[in-house]
Amino acid sequence: MRTRHLIVGAGIFGLTAALELRRRGAQVVVLDPGPLPSPMAASTDITKAVRMDYGADEGLTALADQAIVGWHAWNARWPAPLYHPTGVLYLRRTPMAPGSFEWASAETVSRRGVAVERLDAQAIAQRWPVLAGAGLVDGYFNPRGGWVAAARVVARLADEARAVGVEFRLGEPVRELAMAGDRVIGVLTGAGALLEADSVVVAAGAWTPNLLPWLRGYLWTTSHPVLHFRPRAEVAERLAGLPTWSLEVAETGFYGFPLLPDGILKVARHAEGIAGLGPSVRAPGVAVERAFRTFLDRHLPPVVQGPRVGGRWCRYCDTLDGDFWIGRDPERPGLTVAAGGAGHGFKFAPLLGALIADAVEGARHPRFGWRLDGAVGMEAARAPVPS
Secondary structure: OOOEEEEEOOOHHHHHHHHHHHHOOOEEEEEEOOOOOOOOOOOOOOOEEEOOOOOOOHHHHHHHHHHHHHHHHHHHHOOOOOEEOOOEEEEEOOOOOOOOHHHHHHHHHHHOOOOOEEEEHHHHHHHOHHHOOOOOOEEEEEOOOEEEOHHHHHHHHHHHHHHOOOEEEEOOOEEEEEEEOOEEEEEEEOOOOEEEOOEEEEOOHHHHHHHOHHHOOOEEEEEEEEEEEOOOHHHHHHHOOOOEEEEOHHHHOEEEOOOOOOOOEEEEEOOOOEEOOOOOOOOOOHHHHHHHHHHHHHHOHHHHHOOEEEEEEEEEEEEOOOOOEEEEOOOOOOEEEEEOOOOOOHHHHHHHHHHHHHHHOOOOOOOOOOOOOOOOOOOOOOOOOOO
16 A cells, blocks of 8 residues: 655645655645645745855755756756756955855855856956946856746646646645644644545645744744836846846845846845744835845846836745754654745755655655754855845
């Protein structure tokens, strides 16, 4: 008899886990309030950055490098490419110096054999005229990386999961775990139905701490602003060719994307954020837009001449040390938690399924596994400033 897994959550963690567990021969049911892709999920947006630059962190740099191989493999099998290898641009208003995110990243990436291009003020202005006069004096371009069409990736993976026999039960939010003693035997839905399984995988993203309150000291939710602008036509011409970019990201939190074919420029902030889920419906307000425009006026002046045409809150499931939380709960047999994306999980999508499936089958990852030691840290690109 095949093992039956219930996966709570149909974001990037849940979908990749479903596909991999199904590939390994299990019966898989995915539960999610829906719709899919969910507009509330961190996985859902027009773009997500793909980068391998993690400061001096050799482990995440190597893992991200492997994930990029996976993105190319997915592109090769999909009808249309959803990963766009534009490269990634890292720039500063002050010189790159030992200890800075950009310096450490360039050194670490170079040791992996990637030929990054160091840029001074003249080179920046010549390659990307839109940046001329912004006071950017140093940085580098990493040709290995780019961006993915995130919501389309989620939809594509969901279609693939359905095609191989994964069952989806949308519109069924999970109220709580079903227990028999200390063992997890399934879930109770919001309607009160009991769904039983051999194991439950909670991949509920930012909602994970609500469903598993005993982890609130280790996992919590923060919300981060994302805004979409539509530069005027004459400005759009100047933005042509700008790749995925960040400007002193570990200090400011700001990063952005190439101008999309529909004329949208997405800008986001990878920083501390605000605690909790934030406004559940409202987009970021006037104060957030003002902060974005102040920053853009300093670095990309023409952009502020265009209207804001969209925005959302990207909801992170944070962890104490900034690493993913993928492991079995040692006190609750039958439960595996796959969470803690902390704002940088999507780029690892081609690897997440195997990491989660291994954990379900009993393997403990040396870095991302279950840990209650209280170690504190933060992913290197994340800015320690409030959003």
